[in-house]
Structures are given as C-alpha cells and as structure tokens.
Amino acid sequence: MKFRPPEAFKPPAAAGYRLLPFRFGRLSSRPDEVLVTGDSGRFAFLSEADFLAFARHQLAPHSHLALDLEGLDLLHRGDGPIPLDRHAVAWRTRKAFVFEGPSLHLFVVSLRCHHSCQYCQVSRQPEGGAGFDMDEATARAAVDRLFESPARQLTVEFQGGEPLLAFDRIRGIVEDVGERNRTARRTITFVLASTLHGVTAEQLAFFREYRFELSTSLDGPETLHNLNRSLPTRDSYARTMAGVAAAREALGAEHVNALTTLTRASLTQPEAIVDHYVEQSFTSIFLRPLSPYGFAKRGLARQGYSTEEFLTFYRRALAHLIRRNLEGHAISEAYATVLLTSILTPFSHGYMDLRSPAGAGLGVLVYDHTGKVYPSDEARMLAAEGDERFCLGSVHEPYRDLMLSEPMQAILAAGLTEALPGCSDCAFQPYCGADPVDAYARQGDVHGYRPTSAFCARQTGMFELLFGYLREGDPDVLRVFQSWVQRRNPSEMRPERPEVFHAAA
Amino acid sequence: MQPHDAPASFEGAPTHRLLKVVDGLSFALSDAPPERCAWLASKPDSAVPDLPWGAVLSGPGGPADAVVSAREADVDVPGTRRRNTGSSLRVRLAHAAAAAPGDVIELLPQRGRIRTRYRRGANANTLFATERCNSYCLMCSQPPRQVDDDWRVQDMLKVVALLDRHTPELGISGGEPTLLGDGLVEVLRACRDRLPDTPIHVLSNGRLFGTTGLAAAVGAVKHPHLTWGVPLYADVASVHDYVVQSAGAFEETMRGLLLMASHGLSIEIRVVLTAPTVARLPALAEFLYRHVPSAVHVAFMGLEPIGFALANRDPLWIDPDDMKGPLTQAVHHLANRGMTVSLYNLPLCVLPSELRPFARRSISDWKQRYLDACAGCAARSACAGFFEWVKPGWLPRGIRPLNETEVVEA
Numbered sequence A: 001m002k003f004r005p006p007e008a009f010k011p012p013a014a015a016g017y018r019l020l021p022f023r024f025g026r027l028s029s030r031p032d033e034v035l036v037t038g039d040s041g042r043f044a045f046l047s048e049a050d051f052l053a054f055a056r057h058q059l060a061p062h063s064h065l066a067l068d069l070e071g072l073d074l075l076h077r078g079d080g081p082i083p084l085d086r087h088a089v090a091w092r093t094r095k096a097f098v099f100e101g102p103s104l105h106l107f108v109v110s111l112r113c114h115h116s117c118q119y120c121q122v123s124r125q126p127e128g129g130a131g132f133d134m135d136e137a138t139a140r141a142a143v144d145r146l147f148e149s150p151a152r153q154l155t156v157e158f159q160g161g162e163p164l165l166a167f168d169r170i171r172g173i174v175e176d177v178g179e180r181n182r183t184a185r186r187t188i189t190f191v192l193a194s195t196l197h198g199v200t201a202e203q204l205a206f207f208r209e210y211r212f213e214l215s216t217s218l219d220g221p222e223t224l225h226n227l228n229r230s231l232p233t234r235d236s237y238a239r240t241m242a243g244v245a246a247a248r249e250a251l252g253a254e255h256v257n258a259l260t261t262l263t264r265a266s267l268t269q270p271e272a273i274v275d276h277y278v279e280q281s282f283t284s285i286f287l288r289p290l291s292p293y294g295f296a297k298r299g300l301a302r303q304g305y306s307t308e309e310f311l312t313f314y315r316r317a318l319a320h321l322i323r324r325n326l327e328g329h330a331i332s333e334a335y336a337t338v339l340l341t342s343i344l345t346p347f348s349h350g351y352m353d354l355r356s357p358a359g360a361g362l363g364v365l366v367y368d369h370t371g372k373v374y375p376s377d378e379a380r381m382l383a384a385e386g387d388e389r390f391c392l393g394s395v396h397e398p399y400r401d402l403m404l405s406e407p408m409q410a411i412l413a414a415g416l417t418e419a420l421p422g423c424s425d426c427a428f429q430p431y432c433g434a435d436p437v438d439a440y441a442r443q444g445d446v447h448g449y450r451p452t453s454a455f456c457a458r459q460t461g462m463f464e465l466l467f468g469y470l471r472e473g474d475p476d477v478l479r480v481f482q483s484w485v486q487r488r489n490p491s492e493m494r495p496e497r498p499e500v501f502h503a504a505a
Numbered sequence B: 001m002q003p004h005d006a007p008a009s010f011e012g013a014p015t016h017r018l019l020k021v022v023d024g025l026s027f028a029l030s031d032a033p034p035e036r037c038a039w040l041a042s043k044p045d046s047a048v049p050d051l052p053w054g055a056v057l058s059g060p061g062g063p064a065d066a067v068v069s070a071r072e073a074d075v076d077v078p079g080t081r082r083r084n085t086g087s088s089l090r091v092r093l094a095h096a097a098a099a100a101p102g103d104v105i106e107l108l109p110q111r112g113r114i115r116t117r118y119r120r121g122a123n124a125n126t127l128f129a130t131e132r133c134n135s136y137c138l139m140c141s142q143p144p145r146q147v148d149d150d151w152r153v154q155d156m157l158k159v160v161a162l163l164d165r166h167t168p169e170l171g172i173s174g175g176e177p178t179l180l181g182d183g184l185v186e187v188l189r190a191c192r193d194r195l196p197d198t199p200i201h202v203l204s205n206g207r208l209f210g211t212t213g214l215a216a217a218v219g220a221v222k223h224p225h226l227t228w229g230v231p232l233y234a235d236v237a238s239v240h241d242y243v244v245q246s247a248g249a250f251e252e253t254m255r256g257l258l259l260m261a262s263h264g265l266s267i268e269i270r271v272v273l274t275a276p277t278v279a280r281l282p283a284l285a286e287f288l289y290r291h292v293p294s295a296v297h298v299a300f301m302g303l304e305p306i307g308f309a310l311a312n313r314d315p316l317w318i319d320p321d322d323m324k325g326p327l328t329q330a331v332h333h334l335a336n337r338g339m340t341v342s343l344y345n346l347p348l349c350v351l352p353s354e355l356r357p358f359a360r361r362s363i364s365d366w367k368q369r370y371l372d373a374c375a376g377c378a379a380r381s382a383c384a385g386f387f388e389w390v391k392p393g394w395l396p397r398g399i400r401p402l403n404e405t406e407v408v409e410a
C-alpha cells in the first residue's frame, strides 16, 4: 500500500495557468471591485489587485483564489488539455433553445378592441370595425406553419386587439390544433392575452377544457388602472377584476396571470402597485416598461419617461417586493426572474426578447390577422406604421421560405450579442440578449448602437441592480431570488449563503 | 449485502455451485428448475419432495440424512421426470438462519461453507463485479487487487437468473464494475430482461465512461430503472485526484458524467466526507448544479472505518462537528436548487438539527450497530448508527441520546 501526498497531484507551479474566456466590468456601486464573468455564466467579484494578478497570470497556482477560479471555469491550472467538452456542454445547455426552433406562435386574431389606451402598442381598431379579424383560410394556414416548426413544445398565444372579440376564431384554431396534434404529438400550451372584460362562462369552460393560461393587464390600484386604460364607462378596473375572479374560479388561480404597463403616472407609486398585486393574491408581477420610442413616435412624449426614471421606479419596486416576500407573500417579478435565471442557473430562460441568437423569428413567429408573418410584435407594429421591412412573408408560404427570408437573414446577422460591438466585451453579455427589430425601431439600425441605446441602458441598470444585491449577499435577499428562479415558495427555501457566489471579498 | 459465509457440512458433490433456496411456496412461484434450487427442509427429518434438487438444505440437529419421501402427490409435477431419489447432495447448515427461501447461495464444499449471494428481505443486495480498479482511493473500503476475475460476468449472470422476479432492488459494485466492459453491459441487459421492475444501482468511478464508448452501449440497453452512483470529491482536479490517488481521474470522471447525462443515464453523485475535501464542499455543490444538474441524487457520506481508510485515518478523518459549516452550506445549496440530497453514515445526534432531515439510515443491516451511549435514544430507529467495526479514533464527538422533540425535528 503506497499512497502519494496531495502535492503529487497538484499541477507543477511552474506551469502556471491559462485563462479561459472571460469578460469583466465594474458596478458603479462598487468601483473598487471587478466583476468577472465566464462564457458559461459563472462569475466572481475580485478586488482590483486580485483581478490584475489573475489577468496577468501572476496568481500563485496553488492559492485558494486560483483553486476557486478554476472551479468557476475561469482559469485552468497546469499544462494539461483544457476540458473544452465541459465548457461546450455548459454553453450548449445555456443555448438549448437554438435546437428547438420557434416555440412561441402568436395569433393576432383581431385588431378590434373596446379600450382606447393612450399607449396602446398595437394600433387598435374600434370594437365594431370590419375587416380586422383573421379569416379562416389564414388561420388554417397559420396552423400549418405552427406544425412545420420543429419545436416539440409549442405555445399558441392569442392576442389582439381584444382576442375575445374573435372568440369563434380562437375556438376554431384551438380545435384545429387539437385535431392535428393527435398525430403530430407535440406538447402544446394555449395562452390568451386579454383584458378579460366580459369573458363569458361558456368561454371560460372552453379555456378550461384546453388548459389555457390566461394573461391579463392590471396596472395597479383602481385609479391608476382606470387612468391608464380608458373606457367610455371609466370602469376598466372593475371589469378586469371581475374577469380575473371569474377566470380564477374556472381555471384555478395559478392559471391567471397579470402584467403591468407602466406609464409616467405609475412611476410615482411602485409600492402601491406591488401591494395591489399582493392584495389581489397574484404570485407574479411583470413590471414592464414602455419604450420611450413608443410614446414619442405616437406623439405621447408626456406619458413617456427616461430609462433612468424607470430604473429609479424599478429599484424601489424590487426592494418592496423583496420585503413583501420576506413577510411571507410569495410574489416574484418576472423580468428579474428571467435575468436571475440566466445568472444563477445553468439553463436558458424562455423569454424571447433576451436571447442570443435573437428570439425574433428563431423563437417566435407572429401571424397577423392580415395573413402576414412577422418575427416579433415589434415588427408587426413597425408594419402597422408603414414599415414592412421585417415582414417574413405570407402565412401561405412554407416555414422554410419564411425562415430563409431576407429579413430573417438580417436578424441573424445582427442577433448575436457575442458578436455585436459593445456587447461582445460587456461583462453582462452572457446573460443579455439581442433584439435587432427593437434596435432598428429605436435606432434605425438592426445592430443598434450601445452608447445611446435605451435597451442597453435599461439592461445595464438591471444587471447593476441585481449583481449589486448578489454581491451584497444578504442571505434573505438571496433566498428570495433563489425562490423566484426555482419557482418555489420562499418559505421552503433554506438559508442561502453568499460565499458560494464569489471567490474573494 | 456483501458475500456472507456460514459454516455447513456437505454430503455429496454439487453439480451447480449457485442455487436458489426454495420451500414449497417459493418453488411454486419461481421459474427456476429444481436442479437450480436447494430445497430447504424445515426440519432435518421432514419430507422432501422427490425432485432432482440441486441440493437439500437442512438446519442443525436430527439425523444426518433427511428422509426423501416419494409421495405421489408431491412429485406429480407436469413435465418433470419422476426419479426414485431426490438430490444426491445434502447440506447441513450450522445455523438454521443462514439460508431462507428466496436467497441465492453459493456452495463451497471444500471450505465447508455456504456463501449467501442474495438475501431476500435484506435492505441491500449487491453483485460483486470485480476486484480490479483503475483508481486507488485513500479510503477504499474494498481495496482493489489486480487479478483476472472476468469469470465474475458469468457468475453474476447465473445469480441474476436465479433472483426473484420482484427483487426490490439490486446493487452492482466492485472494484470498478466498468472494467468488465461489455461483460457489464451483458449483466445489465440480463437484469433488464429478467428483472425489469428491479431498480439497479451501480457504483462506478465513471472514468471509463469518459474514455470509452461505454455510455452509448449502456444507453442502448435502455434499462428502465438503472442508476449510477459516481463519486466526485471536489470541483478542482488536484483535490479529487489526490483522494482517488490517480492523476487525470477528475477530468475522466467529469467527461464520463457529461457523456452519461447525454445518453440519458441516471446519475447519483456520491461525496465521501474527508478532511481534504470538506473545505470545498460549497464550491463543489455549485459546480455540481452547474455541470451535472440532471443528477437525480447527491449523497454526502461519512467515512467508513475499513479497508484503506484504516491506514489513512490521519489525513482523512474529520469530526462531523468540524465539517458542519461547509456541509450545511453545500446541502442547503443543492436542496434549494431542487436537487435531492441525502446524508449517509452520519449519526443523527452529531448533526446540526437543520441537517437531520437529510440523514438516512444508510448502513446495511448486517454491518450496522449502535453504541452503549445510544441507550435510551429516541432516534434509534431513524439513525444510521455506526458500522459494526467502528473503533476508537473513529467516533465522533458528542454522541448523546436524542429526546422526542429532537426526533420530531429530524
């Protein structure tokens, strides 16, 4: 029996170490530290001195820090081969969505709506308008395209306008999809994005039968909601909540979600909006900013706000959400959850706007009531304003032609954060995404220009906020974040300790 | 369970070395031919059905030769040729409890012993695949030997053929079972065909999965309930390689795990708790979550004072009380991320209360015991206790009986 000491298995110190691909940056709240992020999403905060030593190959290979950084996939000690397969698998796991193809299929069944929201993003038409509904031939062709997508898991989402105004079309599509899926055997989720105003028992029974997820808009307390969403009767809030109550009763509360649209008026009351969601027993809230572009373009600059104003609001809202969770109310914020999933897990998230390669077209296809196919809702809105450059073609063209169309090629060429100027060396790049259509809409160029990009400013602000919390390492906050990411109740979570996240203080 | 020998006296020579122990009911329910069975006579002089048994077993006492009755009713088994005498082999057990219906035994007449190869009802049954290993772990409980024991493939196949169809679970260990290569795949195939409902648990260091096409071959078996227990001791190569005493082992195992996962194999990670690895447990936990998130189970295991561990007590031993910080952190980290975590071989009373819910009563019946200090402990039935061969120098500090309230918390 002969055993060798630990030293015998350490790589020779003289061989030093090699660096694995990393990016770095500094949080404005901690200018004296460096955030180092690896390609596979692992990260560390290093002191300036440690960072310089690390980057200059001057760390002692047998120091604790060198070991920590090796475990984090940021360096590789010794002169043996770098375990590329391990990094490749980690990377592939994060990009698994690429293998699926478009999984989210939006059916714009009607542009008609009873609301006239000032910020409406979808160029609505009045309730009684004619020629704004999807006809049957279009619907059937769209379902053909749906099943041509290679994705095993498909989400069929109905939007408008107010899609309930075209309920018969929804029913036809759902039955058609169900029928064809007997042989196609995909996993299909139906989603309806609706105000739920006047939703009938018959409609709810149908949604229940097909296990719909319902998504509605709730902007916060009654006055705020009614201010944002004008109806001639001024009772949008009461109608929404009546719809929510009926839907919860029929489908179960967990299948009824809401998201907020934030206007300038909303920005002053983050706590009230959060509290209202808690009061109404929602377990998730999506604090969704409107693009300043959207307001400005529609001559509504007064309603708009800057990214910094949004971030100020968001910081307060997030802090309040964390507080409410710690008081025992399990409620997550959807956007933070998406970003944290990217930061804290080995997996990709399902959010289309934050992917690289871009979700537009590759992850989502939009079938407009006109029969035109778009790679995203933003592309459809551009078209409504007269710019058809992102129209992929007609719903009657085969999937393959749509995916090989010129607009798709433009999206692909500009859809990789790994390769975009400004993004390619950004510390947050592993967790961020590219949205060429949005970049074009805001900046007139699919590649976008980071220094003046409102999207990038918001992303940077969000990452700074979340990484700031992670660096601070309050075990309670970490526990809440982890509960969001793992979709569990915070009370089930055992203590989280910050040491796991970083190699050095 | 591990091979377990018991003294026995033999009269006659065996034709088959491996036999299934049966009585009337278990024989009726089994598909093994009588030649492959050892009839267990309830009393030395009780009647034995006249079938060509592989052996007739009896307990101690009474006349040496069991009476073979040839009652017509007993022997009228369709398709069985009637013989005048039953088995020519009589085996007298020194202890009646050494064999029971459903067991598989190996006859060792030269040594005057029988060896239990499968014990019905035991909480762990294991097929021993090989004595060879490609690692040389500091705490190996079954120190490897470089012998040619490929014959064990046929031996395992024979045991599998004799097992009850409803065998609740079966382990395969060594040595390093994957050194049998295709032979192991053959055994797994036999398990799949013969015991499709029996969960199979194989202990392997995973290295050959990283360097050969084994993952694809095992994946192709499509065994419905097969789990691989693979040890990983650190998130960095130098620490892991030291514990397994093999340079390059970490990278081979990691590569093996990735290939296993990509072929859909079910993986359990086993982390033996030793002094050189404890400090990096939290880092290991996150490493596992990042690189092997599909693992169905992560088990943190107390050291077993046997084999090589005895020679390496000083570099390996760490008191549970001195590892509770990093261990708790690692366990919570994985549990929070939805992974199933267990603690094996650790007495409940020396664990912090927040870890007790993860502790399992992991030590097999036949090698488990409690101490005098356990007298009056309310947690005994839930506690792993100690290995039978635990000795001074291997006892944790602070063993104390737990009270009812503490048990409820566990």
Ligand code: SF4
Residues within 6 Å of the ligand: A417, A422, A423, A424, A426, A427, A428, A429, A432, A433, A450, A455, A456, A457, A459, A460
């Ligand atoms: S958009 Fe901004 S935050 Fe995102 S990767 Fe590019 S530079 Fe970084």
Ligand code: SF4
Residues within 6 Å of the ligand: B347, B348, B349, B350, B370, B371, B373, B374, B375, B377, B378, B379, B380, B383, B384, B385, B399, B400, B401, B402
């Ligand atoms: S005292 Fe109780 S908890 Fe402690 S080892 Fe003995 S049986 Fe287990």
